[in-house]
Amino acid sequence: MSLSKTLEEQSGLPSIRKYRATVRTRLALTYSALLTGSGIVLLGLVYAFMRFVPTYDLAPSVTPAATSIPGPTHGLETPETLFPDEGVPATPSGPASELLVTSTDQLLNLFLMVSLVVLSILTIVGIAVGWAVAGRVLKPLTYINTAVRSATQGDLSQRIGLEGPRDEISELAANFDTMLERLERSFAASKRFASNASHELSTPLATSRAMLDVALAQQEDPAVRKVLGRLQIMNERSIEITAALLELARVDSASTAAQVIDLAESAREVARTCQAEAAERGVKIQLLLEPSRVSGDPVLIRQLLSNLVQNAIRHNLPQGGQLSIQTSTNVQGQANLRVTNTGALLEPTVVQNLTEPFYRAAGRTSASGTKGHGLGLSIVAAIVERHQGTLELRAVPTGGLSVSVSFPSVSPESV
Numbered sequence: 001m002s003l004s005k006t007l008e009e010q011s012g013l014p015s016i017r018k019y020r021a022t023v024r025t026r027l028a029l030t031y032s033a034l035l036t037g038s039g040i041v042l043l044g045l046v047y048a049f050m051r052f053v054p055t056y057d058l059a060p061s062v063t064p065a066a067t068s069i070p071g072p073t074h075g076l077e078t079p080e081t082l083f084p085d086e087g088v089p090a091t092p093s094g095p096a097s098e099l100l101v102t103s104t105d106q107l108l109n110l111f112l113m114v115s116l117v118v119l120s121i122l123t124i125v126g127i128a129v130g131w132a133v134a135g136r137v138l139k140p141l142t143y144i145n146t147a148v149r150s151a152t153q154g155d156l157s158q159r160i161g162l163e164g165p166r167d168e169i170s171e172l173a174a175n176f177d178t179m180l181e182r183l184e185r186s187f188a189a190s191k192r193f194a195s196n197a198s199h200e201l202s203t204p205l206a207t208s209r210a211m212l213d214v215a216l217a218q219q220e221d222p223a224v225r226k227v228l229g230r231l232q233i234m235n236e237r238s239i240e241i242t243a244a245l246l247e248l249a250r251v252d253s254a255s256t257a258a259q260v261i262d263l264a265e266s267a268r269e270v271a272r273t274c275q276a277e278a279a280e281r282g283v284k285i286q287l288l289l290e291p292s293r294v295s296g297d298p299v300l301i302r303q304l305l306s307n308l309v310q311n312a313i314r315h316n317l318p319q320g321g322q323l324s325i326q327t328s329t330n331v332q333g334q335a336n337l338r339v340t341n342t343g344a345l346l347e348p349t350v351v352q353n354l355t356e357p358f359y360r361a362a363g364r365t366s367a368s369g370t371k372g373h374g375l376g377l378s379i380v381a382a383i384v385e386r387h388q389g390t391l392e393l394r395a396v397p398t399g400g401l402s403v404s405v406s407f408p409s410v411s412p413e414s415v
Contacts, residue, residue, distance in 0.1 A: 023134070024131065024134045024135055025131075027130060027133075027134035027137070027138070028127055028130035028131040028134050029127070029130070030130070031129070031130030031134070032123055032126035032127040032130050035122060035123070036119065036122065036123045036126060039118075039119050039122050039123075040119065043115045043119060046111075047111065047112060050107075050108060050111065051108055056104045056107070140160075140164075140169045140170070140173060143160050143162060144160055144162075144169075144172065144173055144176060146158075147159065147160045147176065147177075148176075151183075156180055156183050156187060157184060158180065159177050159180065159181075160173040160176060160177050161173075162174070199246070201238070201242045205235060205238055205239045205242060206239070208235050209232070209236070209239065212228055212231055212232045212235060213232075215228050216232065247303070247375075247379055259296070259297070259298055260293050260294070260295055260410055261293070261294045261295075261296060261298050261301055262291060262292070262293060262294075263292045263293070263294050263301070263327045263335050263337060263407075264290060264291050264292055264327045267287070267289055267305055267327055267337070269302075270302065270306050270309050271285050271287060271309060271325055273306070274306070274309045274313060277310070277313055278313050281316065282317075282318070282319050282320060282321060283312075283316050283317075283321035283322070283323050284321070284322055284323065285309075285325065286322065286324040286325070287324075287325050288324060288327075289325070289326070290328045290329065291329070292327045292328055292329040293329070293410045294335045294387075294410070295407075296386075297386075297387075300383045300386065301383070301387075303379065304380050304383040304384070305337075307376040307380050308337075308339040308405075309325065309339065310376065311376045311380075312339050312340075312341035312401070312403075313341070315344075315401070316343050316400070317342050317343060317399075321341065321342050322341065323339070323342075324339070324340045324341075325337075325338075325339055326338040326339075332409055333409030333410065334406050334408060334409050335407040335410075336405070336406050336407075337404070337405040337406075338403070338404045338405075339402070340396065340400065340401070340403075341402075342396070342398070342399055342400040343400040344399055345395075345399045346396075346400075348394075351393045351394065351401070354377050355377045355380070355381040355391070355393070357375055357378045377393075377403075387407055387408075388408055389405055389406055389407040389408065390405070391403070391404070391405055392404040392405075392406075
């Protein structure tokens with residue numbers, strides 16, 4: 001159970017998934033909100049101080065009055081004639097756009113208007129700066145996300161290698177690199193053990209086969225021959241399991257040689273090869289093949305097809321079994337393969353576990369004399385993962401299994 005679910009259960013709050021903006025957007029808006037909120041508080045304090053604390057004594061504007069000499073002028077020059085502009089009301093000197101404040105209310109209103117304009121500009125600048133700062137802070141997380149995505153696809157060699165001052169994010173990256181390193185060593189040790197054990201077992205098993213063959217040839221007692229026959233069957237089964245383990249180790253360690261393959265042609269060849277075994281078991285093979293291109297290793301793709309077809313033949317109805325192989329290409333250019341066979345009814349809950357090594361669901365346990373080692377679908381899953389494809393197993397309602405494989409579209413560089 002995840003930590004988030006545990007905390008939700010302890011808090012007693014319902015778990016509701018809602019849409020949320022990205023972390024970068026939320027951080028940018030948070031920075032801007034804090035900056036704008038601080039500006040609003042500062043503006044309110046300054047406005048309150050200017051409103052209630054000081055006492056203003058603003059001098060009213062003075063307009064010089066025009067003067068005249070009473071009585072007739074009799075042609076004398078008056079101030080109006082000498083100074084024609086003296087009778088015009090005086091206007092404030094300076095630019096025409098200059099603001100004239102004549103009262104306390106005008107001063108405070110002017111201060112409030114200018115402050116609101118500055119505050120609006122500050123909000124926009126805060127969002128831009130917050131977006132830039134959040135992007136810089138969260139940039140290391142993109143490296144971590146890339147490494148996580150590579151690890152989920154099976155590439156444990158990816159390392160973050162984050163440099164810079166030590167903080168929470170750098171410690172997270174360092175711990176993640178350490179985890180990937182330990183996982184890589186662990187998986188490599190497991191693969192080496194399986195490969196080495198299979199190699200070591202091959203020689204004694206081959207020796208046991210030769211000894212059993214010689215004993216059967218020299219023994220005439222029916223009871224003893226029966227026991228030796230059972231031992232020979234078990235020995236052959238051990239040899240098959242060893243060979244399958246070697247094949248699985250080879251798939252995990254192989255480097256895919258990218259070649260463009262016609263999946264339909266490969267399926268046709270595999271069906272022709274398995275035709276004899278299908279006829280022996282009374283299974284009819286139906287081919288629904290359309291040209292579909294895959295970029296991958298031809299040997300691994302053929303191994304995938306062989307395992308799927310052999311698995312469908314060996315886990316089918318005793319008589320009148322059906323097997324269909326279908327290839328196609330969807331609108332996205334992805335190559336699709338589907339192998340469907342009749343057989344025993346399978347529980348949908350256990351179908352997904354069929355790719356586990358040596359796992360057998362009820363109704364799929366073969367007889368001791370039947371070929372099969374319990375690793376066929378495990379090898380298929382490893383090959384699909386190697387080619388970055390998707391594998392889906394589905395129980396057929398009337399009985400049997402349907403296996404669907406989807407491969408990535410072929411890039412123009414691979415053609």
